[in-house]
Amino acid sequence: MRHEAAAFLRDADLAAGLAQEFVQGRTRNELGTDALLRSGVERQLQIVGEALSQLARLDGELASTIPDLSHIVGLRNILVHGYAKVNLDRLWRVLHEDVPTLRLHLQALLREVTE
Numbered sequence: 562m563r564h565e566a567a568a569f570l571r572d573a574d575l576a577a578g579l580a581q582e583f584v585q586g587r588t589r590n591e592l593g594t595d596a597l598l599r600s601g602v603e604r605q606l607q608i609v610g611e612a613l614s615q616l617a618r619l620d621g622e623l624a625s626t627i628p629d630l631s632h633i634v635g636l637r638n639i640l641v642h643g644y645a646k647v648n649l650d651r652l653w654r655v656l657h658e659d660v661p662t663l664r665l666h667l668q669a670l671l672r673e674v675t676e
Contacts, residue, residue, distance in 0.1 A: 566623055567674045569616040574667040576608035577660050589653045602656065603640050603647070609663075610637020623674070627666060629659070 583601045584592065592599055614634045617624035624630055636655065639647060 563674050566616060566620050567671060569612045569619065570667050570671045570674065573609045573612040573616075574664055574671065576605040576612065577664050577667070580605035580609070580656060581660055581664075584653075584656050589650070592653055593649050599649075602652070603644075606652075606655075607637050607640050610634045610640070623670065626670065628662075633663070 580602050583598060583605070587595075587598060592602065610633050613624060613627060613630060614637065617630065617634070627633070
């Protein structure tokens, strides 16, 4: 189970890192006008949410240590099912305020489960 948990943590961290990379040097306005940028960011955040949702099914105790897990999975659900209602200002804040902290937490958990 630790191997599977580590895989989900790695997937979430990689996808979060790619989303950050995609917006580096870009503006909030570009997120709204560049379809490729928006699609890439949204896809990576969907992967983050899905990987952490799978982690929660596999190891609820470990997943419960991730701050705002329900919001992360909820964002994934909005991106997949409520795509027409995505608030780009909120998405921009998530990318710049929440994702960096999430990545630190994911990396710390990954170290724990692979020791």
